[in-house]
Amino acid sequence: MGTRHKGAGKEVRALDAYIKLMRAAESVSARLAPHLAKAGLTVSQFGALEALYHLGPLCQRDLGKKILKSGGNITMVVDNLEKRGLVERVRGEGDRRYVTVNLTKPGRKLIGELFPRHAGAIREEMCVLSDAELEKLGSLCKRVGLKEKS
Protein backbone atom coordinates (compact mmCIF):
# COMPACT_ATOMS: atom_id res chain seq x y z
CA MET A 1 0.00 0.00 0.00
CA GLY A 2 1.13 3.52 -0.79
CA THR A 3 0.97 4.77 2.74
CA ARG A 4 2.71 1.79 4.21
CA HIS A 5 5.41 2.04 1.60
CA LYS A 6 6.09 5.69 2.28
CA GLY A 7 6.12 5.06 6.01
CA ALA A 8 8.51 2.17 5.65
CA GLY A 9 10.84 4.29 3.53
CA LYS A 10 10.97 6.98 6.15
CA GLU A 11 11.61 4.36 8.81
CA VAL A 12 14.47 2.87 6.84
CA ARG A 13 16.07 6.27 6.42
CA ALA A 14 15.63 7.06 10.11
CA LEU A 15 17.09 3.70 11.15
CA ASP A 16 20.00 4.05 8.79
CA ALA A 17 20.85 7.53 10.03
CA TYR A 18 20.47 6.36 13.63
CA ILE A 19 22.85 3.45 13.16
CA LYS A 20 25.44 5.63 11.49
CA LEU A 21 25.11 8.24 14.24
CA MET A 22 25.65 5.63 16.95
CA ARG A 23 28.54 3.96 15.19
CA ALA A 24 30.26 7.25 14.50
CA ALA A 25 30.02 8.23 18.16
CA GLU A 26 31.19 4.81 19.36
CA SER A 27 34.03 4.61 16.87
CA VAL A 28 35.39 8.05 17.62
CA SER A 29 34.99 7.47 21.32
CA ALA A 30 36.78 4.12 21.09
CA ARG A 31 39.66 5.73 19.23
CA LEU A 32 39.97 8.57 21.73
CA ALA A 33 39.65 6.55 24.93
CA PRO A 34 43.12 4.92 24.74
CA HIS A 35 44.55 8.40 24.41
CA LEU A 36 43.05 9.30 27.79
CA ALA A 37 43.86 5.92 29.27
CA LYS A 38 47.55 6.74 28.87
CA ALA A 39 46.99 9.48 31.41
CA GLY A 40 45.13 7.03 33.61
CA LEU A 41 41.75 8.67 33.04
CA THR A 42 38.49 7.20 31.85
CA VAL A 43 36.20 9.13 29.55
CA SER A 44 33.88 10.06 32.42
CA GLN A 45 36.74 11.13 34.65
CA PHE A 46 38.07 13.33 31.88
CA GLY A 47 34.59 14.74 31.30
CA ALA A 48 34.22 15.60 34.96
CA LEU A 49 37.65 17.25 35.19
CA GLU A 50 37.01 19.18 32.01
CA ALA A 51 33.65 20.46 33.27
CA LEU A 52 35.25 21.63 36.50
CA TYR A 53 38.11 23.20 34.57
CA HIS A 54 35.92 25.20 32.26
CA LEU A 55 32.96 25.92 34.51
CA GLY A 56 34.54 26.15 37.94
CA PRO A 57 33.46 24.20 41.04
CA LEU A 58 30.14 22.38 40.72
CA CYS A 59 27.97 20.41 43.06
CA GLN A 60 27.60 16.76 42.13
CA ARG A 61 24.10 17.21 40.84
CA ASP A 62 25.17 19.88 38.36
CA LEU A 63 28.19 17.83 37.40
CA GLY A 64 25.87 14.94 36.60
CA LYS A 65 23.72 17.15 34.42
CA LYS A 66 26.77 18.37 32.54
CA ILE A 67 28.15 14.96 31.70
CA LEU A 68 24.73 13.30 31.40
CA LYS A 69 25.23 10.74 34.14
CA SER A 70 23.17 9.55 37.08
CA GLY A 71 23.75 10.64 40.66
CA GLY A 72 24.99 7.25 41.74
CA ASN A 73 27.53 7.29 38.98
CA ILE A 74 28.82 10.72 39.88
CA THR A 75 29.47 9.51 43.42
CA MET A 76 31.76 6.82 42.05
CA VAL A 77 33.52 8.97 39.48
CA VAL A 78 34.20 11.67 42.06
CA ASP A 79 35.31 8.97 44.53
CA ASN A 80 37.92 7.76 42.10
CA LEU A 81 39.11 11.24 41.22
CA GLU A 82 39.29 12.09 44.90
CA LYS A 83 41.33 8.95 45.67
CA ARG A 84 43.89 10.19 43.18
CA GLY A 85 43.89 13.66 44.68
CA LEU A 86 42.64 15.35 41.53
CA VAL A 87 39.51 16.81 43.11
CA GLU A 88 38.22 17.46 46.61
CA ARG A 89 34.75 17.47 48.08
CA VAL A 90 33.59 20.39 50.16
CA ARG A 91 30.36 20.08 52.10
CA GLY A 92 28.10 23.09 51.60
CA GLU A 93 28.12 25.54 54.50
CA GLY A 94 24.73 27.10 54.02
CA ASP A 95 22.93 24.02 52.76
CA ARG A 96 24.67 20.94 54.07
CA ARG A 97 23.03 18.67 51.50
CA TYR A 98 25.27 20.00 48.76
CA VAL A 99 28.78 18.79 48.08
CA THR A 100 30.86 21.07 45.93
CA VAL A 101 33.56 19.40 43.88
CA ASN A 102 36.74 21.43 43.41
CA LEU A 103 39.80 20.79 41.31
CA THR A 104 42.93 20.45 43.41
CA LYS A 105 46.19 21.96 42.24
CA PRO A 106 47.40 18.64 40.75
CA GLY A 107 43.98 18.14 39.15
CA ARG A 108 44.07 21.53 37.53
CA LYS A 109 47.58 20.91 36.31
CA LEU A 110 46.63 17.56 34.81
CA ILE A 111 43.53 18.70 32.97
CA GLY A 112 45.25 21.90 31.91
CA GLU A 113 47.94 19.88 30.17
CA LEU A 114 45.69 17.12 28.93
CA PHE A 115 42.86 19.17 27.49
CA PRO A 116 44.81 20.81 24.68
CA ARG A 117 46.29 17.48 23.67
CA HIS A 118 42.91 15.83 23.75
CA ALA A 119 41.36 18.64 21.75
CA GLY A 120 44.07 18.09 19.16
CA ALA A 121 43.24 14.41 19.00
CA ILE A 122 39.56 15.24 18.53
CA ARG A 123 40.49 17.60 15.75
CA GLU A 124 42.43 14.81 14.08
CA GLU A 125 39.40 12.56 14.31
CA MET A 126 37.01 15.13 12.89
CA CYS A 127 39.25 16.57 10.20
CA VAL A 128 37.93 14.20 7.55
CA LEU A 129 35.16 16.80 7.28
CA SER A 130 35.46 20.32 5.91
CA ASP A 131 34.54 23.34 7.99
CA ALA A 132 31.14 23.59 6.36
CA GLU A 133 30.52 19.89 6.91
CA LEU A 134 31.48 20.17 10.57
CA GLU A 135 28.96 22.95 11.02
CA LYS A 136 26.30 20.97 9.21
CA LEU A 137 26.98 17.85 11.28
CA GLY A 138 26.90 19.91 14.45
CA SER A 139 23.59 21.55 13.67
CA LEU A 140 21.92 18.27 12.64
CA CYS A 141 23.20 16.50 15.76
CA LYS A 142 22.05 19.35 17.93
CA ARG A 143 18.52 19.06 16.65
CA VAL A 144 18.46 15.31 17.14
CA GLY A 145 19.95 15.56 20.60
CA LEU A 146 17.63 18.25 21.81
CA LYS A 147 14.46 16.47 20.78
CA GLU A 148 12.25 16.28 23.84
CA LYS A 149 10.04 13.41 24.76
CA SER A 150 6.47 14.13 23.67
Next chain:
Amino acid sequence: MGTRHKGAGKEVRALDAYIKLMRAAESVSARLAPHLAKAGLTVSQFGALEALYHLGPLCQRDLGKKILKSGGNITMVVDNLEKRGLVERVRGEGDRRYVTVNLTKPGRKLIGELFPRHAGAIREEMCVLSDAELEKLGSLCKRVGLKEKS
Protein backbone atom coordinates in the same frame (compact mmCIF):
# COMPACT_ATOMS: atom_id res chain seq x y z
CA MET B 1 49.54 34.82 14.58
CA GLY B 2 47.51 34.16 11.44
CA THR B 3 48.32 30.48 11.31
CA ARG B 4 47.61 29.91 14.96
CA HIS B 5 44.36 31.74 14.62
CA LYS B 6 43.22 29.69 11.65
CA GLY B 7 44.26 26.48 13.35
CA ALA B 8 42.41 27.42 16.50
CA GLY B 9 39.28 28.17 14.50
CA LYS B 10 39.36 24.76 12.88
CA GLU B 11 39.91 23.16 16.26
CA VAL B 12 36.96 24.98 17.76
CA ARG B 13 34.71 23.83 14.94
CA ALA B 14 35.95 20.25 15.27
CA LEU B 15 35.44 20.26 19.04
CA ASP B 16 32.01 21.77 18.74
CA ALA B 17 30.89 19.21 16.17
CA TYR B 18 32.41 16.41 18.27
CA ILE B 19 30.55 17.47 21.40
CA LYS B 20 27.26 17.73 19.56
CA LEU B 21 27.82 14.34 17.96
CA MET B 22 28.48 12.73 21.32
CA ARG B 23 25.59 14.40 23.05
CA ALA B 24 23.18 13.52 20.28
CA ALA B 25 24.19 9.86 20.47
CA GLU B 26 24.00 9.81 24.27
CA SER B 27 20.70 11.66 24.40
CA VAL B 28 18.99 9.46 21.85
CA SER B 29 20.43 6.35 23.45
CA ALA B 30 19.27 7.46 26.90
CA ARG B 31 15.77 8.06 25.58
CA LEU B 32 15.61 4.69 23.84
CA ALA B 33 17.10 2.55 26.62
CA PRO B 34 14.04 2.68 28.95
CA HIS B 35 12.00 1.44 26.01
CA LEU B 36 14.16 -1.70 25.88
CA ALA B 37 14.36 -1.96 29.65
CA LYS B 38 10.62 -2.57 29.73
CA ALA B 39 11.32 -5.79 27.87
CA GLY B 40 14.12 -6.55 30.33
CA LEU B 41 16.88 -6.01 27.78
CA THR B 42 19.92 -3.79 27.90
CA VAL B 43 21.13 -1.98 24.80
CA SER B 44 23.91 -4.52 24.25
CA GLN B 45 21.60 -7.46 24.72
CA PHE B 46 19.21 -5.97 22.19
CA GLY B 47 22.10 -5.32 19.82
CA ALA B 48 23.26 -8.91 20.07
CA LEU B 49 19.80 -10.35 19.52
CA GLU B 50 19.20 -8.04 16.61
CA ALA B 51 22.49 -9.01 14.95
CA LEU B 52 21.62 -12.69 15.31
CA TYR B 53 18.11 -12.03 14.02
CA HIS B 54 19.22 -10.24 10.89
CA LEU B 55 22.48 -12.03 10.16
CA GLY B 56 21.84 -15.54 11.45
CA PRO B 57 24.05 -17.45 13.91
CA LEU B 58 27.42 -15.87 14.59
CA CYS B 59 30.47 -16.87 16.55
CA GLN B 60 31.24 -14.64 19.50
CA ARG B 61 34.13 -12.96 17.77
CA ASP B 62 31.96 -11.87 14.85
CA LEU B 63 29.22 -10.82 17.22
CA GLY B 64 31.71 -8.61 19.01
CA LYS B 65 32.79 -7.02 15.75
CA LYS B 66 29.17 -6.33 14.83
CA ILE B 67 28.26 -4.58 18.05
CA LEU B 68 31.72 -3.08 18.57
CA LYS B 69 32.43 -4.73 21.90
CA SER B 70 35.38 -6.58 23.38
CA GLY B 71 35.59 -10.35 23.66
CA GLY B 72 35.30 -10.34 27.41
CA ASN B 73 32.16 -8.31 27.17
CA ILE B 74 30.55 -10.62 24.64
CA THR B 75 31.09 -13.52 27.00
CA MET B 76 29.06 -11.73 29.65
CA VAL B 77 26.32 -10.48 27.35
CA VAL B 78 25.87 -13.95 25.86
CA ASP B 79 25.98 -15.43 29.38
CA ASN B 80 23.07 -13.26 30.41
CA LEU B 81 21.07 -13.94 27.27
CA GLU B 82 21.73 -17.65 27.69
CA LYS B 83 20.57 -17.59 31.32
CA ARG B 84 17.26 -16.24 30.10
CA GLY B 85 17.03 -18.88 27.40
CA LEU B 86 17.09 -16.37 24.54
CA VAL B 87 20.21 -17.77 22.87
CA GLU B 88 22.24 -20.97 23.01
CA ARG B 89 25.92 -21.67 22.56
CA VAL B 90 27.06 -24.41 20.21
CA ARG B 91 30.70 -25.45 20.26
CA GLY B 92 32.15 -25.65 16.74
CA GLU B 93 32.48 -29.20 15.41
CA GLY B 94 35.27 -28.66 12.91
CA ASP B 95 37.20 -26.06 14.86
CA ARG B 96 36.46 -26.46 18.54
CA ARG B 97 37.71 -22.99 19.39
CA TYR B 98 34.61 -21.40 17.93
CA VAL B 99 31.35 -21.00 19.78
CA THR B 100 28.37 -20.28 17.59
CA VAL B 101 25.57 -18.31 19.19
CA ASN B 102 22.07 -19.21 18.01
CA LEU B 103 18.73 -17.62 18.75
CA THR B 104 16.39 -19.99 20.54
CA LYS B 105 12.72 -20.07 19.65
CA PRO B 106 11.79 -17.72 22.54
CA GLY B 107 14.68 -15.46 21.61
CA ARG B 108 13.56 -15.23 18.01
CA LYS B 109 10.02 -14.54 19.12
CA LEU B 110 11.12 -11.76 21.47
CA ILE B 111 13.37 -9.93 19.06
CA GLY B 112 10.88 -10.45 16.24
CA GLU B 113 8.24 -8.63 18.25
CA LEU B 114 10.54 -6.06 19.79
CA PHE B 115 12.49 -4.98 16.73
CA PRO B 116 9.60 -3.36 14.86
CA ARG B 117 8.53 -1.49 17.97
CA HIS B 118 12.06 -0.34 18.63
CA ALA B 119 12.50 0.74 15.03
CA GLY B 120 9.35 2.80 15.41
CA ALA B 121 10.76 4.45 18.52
CA ILE B 122 13.97 5.25 16.66
CA ARG B 123 11.95 6.74 13.87
CA GLU B 124 10.18 8.94 16.39
CA GLU B 125 13.52 10.10 17.73
CA MET B 126 14.93 10.89 14.33
CA CYS B 127 11.85 12.42 12.76
CA VAL B 128 12.86 15.94 13.73
CA LEU B 129 14.94 15.75 10.56
CA SER B 130 13.66 15.66 6.99
CA ASP B 131 14.52 12.83 4.63
CA ALA B 132 17.28 14.85 3.02
CA GLU B 133 18.69 15.80 6.41
CA LEU B 134 18.67 12.18 7.55
CA GLU B 135 20.67 11.22 4.49
CA LYS B 136 23.09 14.07 5.05
CA LEU B 137 23.54 13.21 8.72
CA GLY B 138 24.07 9.56 7.80
CA SER B 139 26.72 10.28 5.21
CA LEU B 140 28.62 12.71 7.44
CA CYS B 141 28.53 10.28 10.37
CA LYS B 142 29.66 7.46 8.16
CA ARG B 143 32.74 9.37 7.10
CA VAL B 144 33.60 10.31 10.67
CA GLY B 145 33.04 6.77 11.92
CA LEU B 146 35.09 5.12 9.23
CA LYS B 147 38.17 7.28 9.71
CA GLU B 148 41.09 4.99 10.34
CA LYS B 149 43.94 5.66 12.70
CA SER B 150 46.90 7.01 10.77
Next chain:
DNA sequence: CGAAGATAGTTTAATATTGAACCATCTTAA
Protein backbone atom coordinates in the same frame (compact mmCIF):
# COMPACT_ATOMS: atom_id res chain seq x y z
C1' DC C 1 7.06 24.07 66.55
C1' DG C 2 6.63 19.69 64.05
C1' DA C 3 5.20 16.52 60.50
C1' DA C 4 5.17 15.96 55.40
C1' DG C 5 7.41 16.42 51.37
C1' DA C 6 11.34 17.76 48.51
C1' DT C 7 16.20 17.57 47.48
C1' DA C 8 21.39 16.03 47.43
C1' DG C 9 24.19 12.20 48.07
C1' DT C 10 25.27 7.45 49.12
C1' DT C 11 24.68 2.61 48.89
C1' DT C 12 23.42 -1.64 46.68
C1' DA C 13 22.60 -5.06 43.10
C1' DA C 14 22.90 -6.03 38.54
C1' DT C 15 24.92 -5.55 34.06
C1' DA C 16 28.40 -3.35 31.07
C1' DT C 17 32.98 -2.59 29.61
C1' DT C 18 37.89 -2.95 28.90
C1' DG C 19 42.59 -4.82 28.94
C1' DA C 20 45.43 -8.33 30.53
C1' DA C 21 46.36 -12.86 31.91
C1' DC C 22 45.17 -17.35 30.86
C1' DC C 23 43.40 -21.90 28.66
C1' DA C 24 42.16 -24.67 24.71
C1' DT C 25 42.59 -25.45 20.07
C1' DC C 26 44.33 -24.95 15.59
C1' DT C 27 48.09 -23.82 12.12
C1' DT C 28 52.71 -23.39 10.61
C1' DA C 29 57.26 -24.31 10.03
C1' DA C 30 61.49 -26.59 11.13
Next chain:
DNA sequence: TTAAGATGGTTCAATATTAAACTATCTTCG
Protein backbone atom coordinates in the same frame (compact mmCIF):
# COMPACT_ATOMS: atom_id res chain seq x y z
C1' DT D 1 55.92 -34.68 14.22
C1' DT D 2 56.43 -31.36 17.30
C1' DA D 3 57.48 -26.82 19.04
C1' DA D 4 56.10 -22.02 18.29
C1' DG D 5 52.82 -18.94 17.30
C1' DA D 6 48.08 -17.54 16.22
C1' DT D 7 43.27 -17.54 17.34
C1' DG D 8 38.75 -17.91 20.04
C1' DG D 9 36.92 -17.80 24.58
C1' DT D 10 37.00 -17.21 29.51
C1' DT D 11 38.37 -15.13 33.77
C1' DC D 12 39.76 -11.31 36.58
C1' DA D 13 40.22 -6.67 38.43
C1' DA D 14 38.87 -2.21 37.98
C1' DT D 15 35.69 1.26 36.63
C1' DA D 16 31.21 2.56 34.65
C1' DT D 17 26.34 2.77 34.73
C1' DT D 18 21.56 2.70 36.17
C1' DA D 19 17.48 2.26 39.12
C1' DA D 20 15.89 1.81 43.51
C1' DA D 21 16.23 1.98 48.37
C1' DC D 22 18.01 4.70 51.86
C1' DT D 23 20.13 8.80 54.82
C1' DA D 24 20.65 13.46 55.82
C1' DT D 25 19.17 17.90 55.27
C1' DC D 26 16.20 21.53 54.06
C1' DT D 27 11.51 23.70 53.19
C1' DT D 28 6.69 24.24 53.80
C1' DC D 29 2.58 24.34 55.87
C1' DG D 30 -0.72 23.36 59.49
